[in-house]
Amino acid sequence: MKVTRRQTMAGLMGAAASLSLPGRLSAQAGPILHASWGGGVGDTWTGAFAGPFEAETGTSVRIVEVPNPEAQFRAQAGNPQYHTGIGTFVQGVNLMRDDMLETFDIEEIPAMKNIPEEYWLKTEDGRLAGITPYFAYYGIAVNTDEASIEDFSSWKSLADEKWKGRLGMTRPIYLSTYDLTILSKAAGGDEKNTDGGMKLLEGMSRNVLNVSNSLAQQNTMLERGEVAAMPFYSVRVWSLNEAGVDHVKIVIPDEGALLLPYVVVAPKGVSDRERVAEWLNFIASPEPQERGMEISGYIPANSEAEATDEIRAKLGMTFQEVKDRLYQPDWGYIAAHQKETVAEIDQMLANL
Amino acid sequence: MPRSARTALMLAPSALLMAVFVVGLVRLIWSSVVLDGQFDLAHYTAIFSRSDYVAMLGRTLRTAALTTLFALLIGYPTAYYVARYRGNRNVLLLLIIFPWLVSIVVRSYGWVVILGPRGLINSFLTWSGLTDRPAPLMYNDFSVVLGLVHVLCPFMIIAIVSVLMQIPRNLEEASMSLGGRPVHTFATVLLPLSLPGILTGTTLVYLMATGAIVTPLLLGGLGDTMLGTEIFQEVMHFFDYPKAAALATVLLVTALAIVLPIQLLERRVTRRLNGEGAP
Secondary structure (H helix, E strand, C coil): CCCCHHHHHHHHHHHHHHHHHHHHHHCCCCCEEEEECCCHHHHHHHHHHHHHHHHHHCCCEEEEECCCHHHHHHHCCCCCCCCEEEEEHHHHHHHHHCCCECCECHHHCHHHHHCCHHHCEECCCCCEEEECCEEEEEEEEEECCCCCHHHHCCHHHHHCHHHCCCEEECCHHHHHHHHHHHHHHHCCCECCECHHHHHHHHHHHHCEEEECCCHHHHHHHHHHCCCCEEEEEHHHHHHHHHCCCCCEEEECCCCCEEEEEEEEECECCCCCHHHHHHHHHHHHCHHHHHHHHHHHCCEECCCCCCCCHHHHHHHCCCHHHHHHCEECCCHHHHHHCHHHHHHHHHHHHHCC | CCHHHHHHHHHHHHHHHHHHHHHHHHHHHHHHHEECCEECCHHHHHHHCCHHHHHHHHHHHHHHHHHHHHHHHHHHHHHHHHHHCCCCHHHHHHHHHHHHHCCHHHHHHHHHHHHCCCCHHHHHHHHCCCCCCCCCCCCCHHHHHHHHHHHHHHHHHHHHHHHHCCCCHHHHHHHHHCCCCHHHHHHHHHHHHHHHHHHHHHHHHHHHHHCCCHHHHHHCCCCCCCHHHHHHHHHHCCCCHHHHHHHHHHHHHHHHHHHHHHHHHHHHHHHHHCCCCCC
16 A cells, blocks of 8 residues: 555644644543542542542542642643642642642632631632642651650650661651741741751751651551651551551640641643532532541541541540641741751751 | 665654754753853852752762672673573573562662561561661661662673673683683683673663662662752752752763763773774
């Protein structure tokens, strides 16, 4: 068979068009695409949010697991492939600051009225740039075969020399936002006054066995007792406990733990804006948040969400009692100064 | 179709690939030296004014050099054994490349199970009473080099095997029959002839070790951050591409400073072995 040049060109153009079709269709029709971290987070979103939303509205939501939703949003700026995605509050602030988020009026997402304003990600003119579905907290995870819970009743214990080589620690990128903030609070300062916190962080660093930002590795180290304790996420310990690992406990020290709100954001110029607003409103409502709590221990942000007796027993307190023991810093300030803080921590670690 | 047109058509894919590579490289360097449309070396000044970055660069080069050395020390005898194996050599080659079928994360993490504080070796040491607390076998530069040697050694072996297999066995036999001891035969016959493979393997392993991310991240300790890890952080967490580009350019230049002389040496050795330029 002889193929003419024109036929070859037509074939190539047809192939190119068909290859680009899924990308162009993805954010315009069909399911809502929600970018999520993998592992337990993706499962939570499928079970607690996407499934019930589809059952209630008929609109399907596909949870797409990616390593870092923020990176996806930035890479696709101007041509968003996802309708929504989840991030930490700091990531939300950074995206908002770079004008990469779609904003909404409170009347478009009325369920947000039941979420305390301190958890809102909003622009200077009061528009919503993100929805806070839930929060976790950052406390001290303790392997009770290696140490007692009382050993870590204060954040200052982490700097005690007796734990040399027995603690785990995350990377400077998270130390800058989480560890330093709560250690500063424990030292009498806050996110804007970190001198005392930096001293505690330096003390803790001297006790550290290794540094890792792999949550799976941190889980394993805690479970195997390679480290006795480390600052860690409440939801990770919750998952371990649910999986039958009962010798790892999360402690809220006397100075409190750090409240970690998460945000669901929509990229600027998102298509199907109305459907997205409906989806965001569902996320902000109490029922799916309660289901999220049951699945993975995320504490609902909606004030109308209630803890069942079982959940209350597992938490050891009510939602409100947990909230009362948590510290909510100025995440905007932390996000704005993150790079300098990471550089400061990097240099502190290099000179240990 | 004329022969020249056919040749051009066949070369087009590789030319395209090279063009993409070169354009990428130029853009990388460009983005590191242009700030707001102006030529500016601010990123480089910032890098070299920070003592932790300078130390990190030194650590990266040192780790890569040690990794290359140990990969060569392990890889050469292994490659020799494979090249001279009289049975089914393909089975051995398959065993060497078999680890590539497993994710680098799993391969690196496997060392935690062996060397970690609750790993096989430490469990034995504490069980037998030889030590009363776990020995620091992990989360230091030792474990990083060990993990990198494990991951990169196959590249060294394959590079050397391919050359050793071209060396006729009777050259060694001739040397031995003329009274050459094994060490002398190795030093005067085998080593010079296999030098191109050694240099290729060295280049490959060194370059990959300088840019390593996963292994140092999983097996390194508090003070073992390498430049590759830092670039990863700048791209994935801060989205600071110009700074990442500057760090990558520094890595590229320092790696080239080592690799280019190796390449020149390799070319010279190959020419000599082929009898070119001989007096």
